[in-house]
Amino acid sequence: MNLRLKNNIAVSDSGFVFNPSTGDSFSINPVGIDIIQLLRASKSEHDIIEDLSERYDADTQTIEKDLYDFFTLLLQHQLAEKA
Amino acid sequence: MKNELVIAVSGLNNTDNPGPGIPVIRALRDWKGKKVRIIGLSYDHLEPGLYLPNWVDKSYQVPYPSAGSDNLMLRLKYIHSVEGLDFIFPNFDAELFTYMKMAPELQSMGIHTFLPGLDQFEERHKYRLPEFGEKYQLAVPKSLSVNSLSEVPAALSQFEFPVVVKGKFYEAYIAYSMDQVHNYFHRIQAKWGLPVIFQQFIQGSEYNVVALGDGRGNTIGAVPMRKQYITDKGKAWAGITLDEPALIEMTRKLIAANQWRGGMELELIKDRNGQLYIVEINPRFPAWVYLAVAAGQNMPAAAVKLAFGEEVPPFEHYEVGKMFVRYSWDNIVNLSDFEKISTLGEL
Incomplete structure (x- = not known):
């Protein structure tokens, strides 16, 4: 699935994410920050998996699964919507 | 002045x-x-x-x-x-x-x-919320006024549990059983008198808006807030300003429709489908009004200016993500x- 990060979502360098529509805030780890930045750059799911595979020492299947879980969280917390 | x-x-x-x-x-x-x-x-x-x-x-x-x-x-x-x-x-x-x-x-x-004028004040009472919603085409939860204990069973038959039991001025409880309804009914009646209001429980996120109407249909200020920490009395102990245009639009619609004059606080709930409901209209500034001031909209000062006949242009901006955290001393x-x-x- 491809996601589009909502325009007004604020993400700091330290991984603090603020959703100004709901007032919710979250802390994400460095991999999460990478994914958010890739989403900001309008990368597709396929591109993100490829990018993460190059940067991190993990097999594609694990990356796919973890990315799917992370996407689900982004949708659940109204930080992103399906593209 | x-x-x-x-x-x-x-x-x-x-x-x-x-x-x-x-x-x-x-x-x-x-x-x-x-x-x-x-x-x-x-x-x-x-x-x-x-x-x-x-x-x-x-x-x-x-x-x-x-x-x-x-x-x-x-x-x-x-x-x-x-x-x-x-x-x-x-x-x-x-x-x-x-x-x-x-x-x-x-x-x-x-x-x-x-x-506000007496008519505006009276029509936004909790026990008149359904009429208010219908008159101004605003979504409100189903509510019923209950004036005696004998009316409770008939009123309850129109709701599913849980049901919200509210005082006419203050206090609200979520009741999950008939016993709890009776208990809250007595508690609220003793403190705030009758009627006690039964309201449909809407599962969702609660939002608040502090606003100022000029009495001519214009919204001079409006700042939405989400409570981040709630006391056992349901009061906000911490909150944050939001960027949620739908909340501002609903506030403007209400103020334009009933020509509200003065400060107000709207309590709203957004259900899982994104539908916004007005749950309460409080006819004065709330205790968290200073958050709006800190975010850039000094509505109390604007209200005084308006009372003295000064032209007050509507506030156009406020800072999103501004927080308050109360403390005791x-x-x-x-x-x-x-x-x-x-x-x-x-x-």
Whole structure:
């Protein structure tokens, strides 16, 4: 699935994410920050998996699964919507 | 308008269930280029605002609204003779009706107010919310007024559990059984009288908006907030300003439709499908109004300007992500001050 990060979502360098529509805030780890930045750059799911595979020492299947879980969280917390 | 204004403010009960008095005073003290002398109006000897001389210059005890408007007017005339009041900011729901009735007489004495009209005030009561929603095409939860215990079973048959049981002015509980409904009904009836309101429970996220209407259909200010920490009394102990245009739009629609005059607080719930419901319309600024001031919209000061006939352009911006976090503080007080307010009714 491809996601589009909502325009007004604020993400700091330290991984603090603020959703100004709901007032919710979250802390994400460095991999999460990478994914958010890739989403900001309008990368597709396929591109993100490829990018993460190059940067991190993990097999594609694990990356796919973890990315799917992370996407689900982004949708659940109204930080992103399906593209 | 004079350079120095004398403004009387009630709601000095800055407790764990705070009145808006001190936050309103804080906003007035932030008013750039305007000097204000603040006169506190108190009902109880232990209202914390009485003992905050940096915020309240002088305080007077006033009779409860239940003592009738004549007694209150008599007291206000005395206070006016000493202080020369320019404006009164009533901050309790229970006293607003009396002040609205007295507004023309106060105006003739040179004391301004900026309050909704009686019709506007009456139609937004919790027990009239369904009619209000229908009249102005605004989504509201189903509500019923219950005027006696014998009416409870019939009223409940129109709801599914859980149901929200509310007092006409304050307090709300979520009841999951008939026993809980009876328990809350008695508790609320004893404290706030009848009717007790039953309201459809809507699962979702709660939002609040503080707003100011100019009485001509214009929204002068509106700032939405989400409570981040809620006390056991349901009060916000921390909150954050939001960027949610739908909340502002609903506020503007309401103010345009019923020409609201004065401060207000909207309580809204957004359900899982994104549908917004107005749950309550409070006819005055809330205790968290200073968050809006800090975010860039000094609505209490704007309300005073409007009362004096000044043109006030609507606020266009506020800072999103501005937070407040309340704290408690043991203010040390001299017995002599307590004695003064207790015996003389002034401090």
